[in-house]
Amino acid sequence: MKYLIIVLALLVTGCTTTNKVSEQQAINQFTVSQNYPGLIEFYKKKVINDQNDWQAQQDLAQAYLSYGDLESADFYIQRVLSLSTKPSATAYFIKGQVLARNLDFNSALGKYQQAINKGLDSAEVYMQQGIALAQTKQYPKAIDSFNEARLRGYDDVSVKNNIAMVHIYQRDYQSAIDILLPLYEKDSSNETVNANLEISMLKQKKEKQGENSSLLTDTGSIDENADSSVVPSKSDVVSDDVEVTSISAEEFFTAQSVEQKSQTESVKKSAAKSKRTYHIQLGAYDTMAEALEKRNGLLSTQLPITIRPVELQNSETWYRLLSGNFASYRQAMSFAKQHQEILNPHEYFIQVTR
Numbered sequence: 001m002k003y004l005i006i007v008l009a010l011l012v013t014g015c016t017t018t019n020k021v022s023e024q025q026a027i028n029q030f031t032v033s034q035n036y037p038g039l040i041e042f043y044k045k046k047v048i049n050d051q052n053d054w055q056a057q058q059d060l061a062q063a064y065l066s067y068g069d070l071e072s073a074d075f076y077i078q079r080v081l082s083l084s085t086k087p088s089a090t091a092y093f094i095k096g097q098v099l100a101r102n103l104d105f106n107s108a109l110g111k112y113q114q115a116i117n118k119g120l121d122s123a124e125v126y127m128q129q130g131i132a133l134a135q136t137k138q139y140p141k142a143i144d145s146f147n148e149a150r151l152r153g154y155d156d157v158s159v160k161n162n163i164a165m166v167h168i169y170q171r172d173y174q175s176a177i178d179i180l181l182p183l184y185e186k187d188s189s190n191e192t193v194n195a196n197l198e199i200s201m202l203k204q205k206k207e208k209q210g211e212n213s214s215l216l217t218d219t220g221s222i223d224e225n226a227d228s229s230v231v232p233s234k235s236d237v238v239s240d241d242v243e244v245t246s247i248s249a250e251e252f253f254t255a256q257s258v259e260q261k262s263q264t265e266s267v268k269k270s271a272a273k274s275k276r277t278y279h280i281q282l283g284a285y286d287t288m289a290e291a292l293e294k295r296n297g298l299l300s301t302q303l304p305i306t307i308r309p310v311e312l313q314n315s316e317t318w319y320r321l322l323s324g325n326f327a328s329y330r331q332a333m334s335f336a337k338q339h340q341e342i343l344n345p346h347e348y349f350i351q352v353t354r
Contacts, residue, residue, distance in 0.1 A: 036067035047076075054084040058091050065097060074098045089118035093125050096132075105132040123152035130162060139166050157183060161193050168196065173204035185328055188276070205349065278332040279322040280343070281351035291319035301342045308353075322351065 030039040043060035046053055057076045064073035077098060080091045096111030112129040130145030143163055150159040160179050167176040180197040188194065282298060282305065285291040291307050298305055303323045311317050326332040332350045336343055 034066075036063055039063040040067065054080050054087075058088065058094065061091075061094050061098075065094060065101075070098055070101050089115045089120035092118065093120055093128075097128060100128065100132055100135075105135040108132045109136065121152070123149045123154035126152065127154055127158070127162070134162070134166050134169060137169070139170055142166050157187075157190065157193065161190075161196060164196055164200070168200055168203070171203070171207075173200045173207070176200040177204065181329060185330065201350075277353055278324075278326040278329055279320075279351045279353065280324050280332060280336055280348055282321040282323060282343075282346055282348050284318050284320045286316070286318055288319055291321060295321055298346070303339065303342065320351065 026042060027039070030036070030042060040060065040063045043056050043063055046056035047060060050056070058080050061073045061075075061077035061080065064070075064076065073094070077091060077094045081087045081095060084091075092111045092115040096108040096115065099105075099111060100108035109129065109132045112125055112132065115125055116129075126145050126149040130142045130149060133139075133142035133145055143166055146159050146162050146166075150156065160183060164176040164179040167173070167179070177197065177200045180193055180200065183190070183193050184197050280303075283291075283294050285294060288307070288309075295305050295307060298321070305321055305323050308320045308322050309317050310320060324332060324335050326335065329350060329352075336348070336350070
């Protein structure tokens with residue numbers, strides 16, 4: 001009988017362990033595949049079985065947050081914070097993220113600090129804290145927080161992008177360009193980095209030449225609490241070859257790391273990058289005759305100027321006046337600086353083509 005009891009105990013323990021392994025495998029499968037509806041249903045069953053299972057409710061709140069259902073996420077995480085005897089540091093972090101998603105950045109900062117005080121020391125909490133600090137115009141603290149995230153292993157591309165965004169908010173466009181340009185030259189597939197770099201260059205050019213002298217027109221300005229976009233005017237002759245990206249303000253601060261790109265996409269982007277060329281564009285005209293007339297007027301500059309036709313999506317053909325043929329933006333910018341006295345009287349910008 002003694003041996004039978006021992007065998008039964010071992011069988012019960014083995015079943016319990018197997019169930020826990022199966023549950024963890026299911027959670028991992030839902031998480032890796034980003035099957036948040038499945039993850040939500042999984043945790044809801046646990047909550048239904050035990051309404052005092054605070055860990056399940058915290059996990060359910062996180063699943064709702066990942067799925068984008070902020071109201072449900074807030075409902076469950078608030079229950080954890082209000083009713084459980086000892087809320088975890090992660091619970092405060094989740095609450096902070098819900099508040100930040102609802103644009104209550106000041107309250108979010110309070111929750112992030114509570115999470116840190118209770119022992120949460122992850123790169124993610126410092127990254128989110130940095131974003132909230134930037135949105136509340138606490139710029140030096142935001143940069144410090146981003147660097148704390150970097151020290152804890154957050155990927156460099158995201159950290160550098162966010163620090164550059166802080167410089168853009170402070171209208172220090174050159175500092176932003178100095179950070180973003182090397183990232184762009186190493187990998188031009190990151191749309192967030194590309195958008196921030198383009199905004200920095202547009203804003204810097206506007207400041208130097210004045211509101212009425214630039215060919216490139218930005219319909220809005222960088223606004224910490226609203227969506228921003230880069231919208232070119234027709235005079236830019238924007239075709240599929242030109243890198244102009246519209247992106248929301250929230251995405252400015254959530255740059256995708258290089259590691260998040262699939263191998264196939266990276267190969268395609270690298271191939272596209274190798275074919276890019278950079279030019280100084282001095283104008284664009286809807287007839288060849290006008291382009292030739294403008295080109296003849298620029299011959300006195302002694303710059304090498306070519307006319308390149310480009311067909312737009314609406315089947316219109318425009319004619320660009322281009323000077324130079326460079327392998328990188330840095331080379332084109334260096335050329336522009338060397339010929340600054342010649343180029344300054346003319347409206348120009350750096351054009352990217354494939």
